[in-house]
Amino acid sequence: MTRADLIATIASRFPTLTVKDTDIAVKEILDAIVRSLAQGDRVEIRGFGSFRLNYHPARNSRNPRTGVAVPVPAKYVPHFTAGKELRKRVQASVKNAPLQQAA
Secondary structure, three states: OHHHHHHHHHHHHHOOOOOHHHHHHHEEEEEEEHHHHOOOOEEEEEOOOEEEEEEEEOOEEOOOOOEEEEEEEOEEEEEEEOOOOHHHHHHHHHHHHHHHHHO
16 A cells, blocks of 8 residues: 555545545654654554664675675664554454465
8 A cells, every 4th residue: 555545545434534634644644753753752553553763783794796895884774563453453364365475
């Protein structure tokens, strides 16, 4: 599902909202999550999951083509952990329809 699909789905479920209003609401929610993560905070949405930052320390890596050592700086990366309710719903839907094998 893309952001546009999400906006279209929400707008169709709530006829009092215009697509533009829905677009603004979705954008504000995502911006709030980004701002919180940028400040180093954890974001938890009950029944859905939580977002937090993982720290990856600096390390030396290699360029796979040339084999030359490349320093990789330390960084923080966003990490999502699915909530219990989301995991249950996904597991229930997978039992009803088998997944396709990845190529």
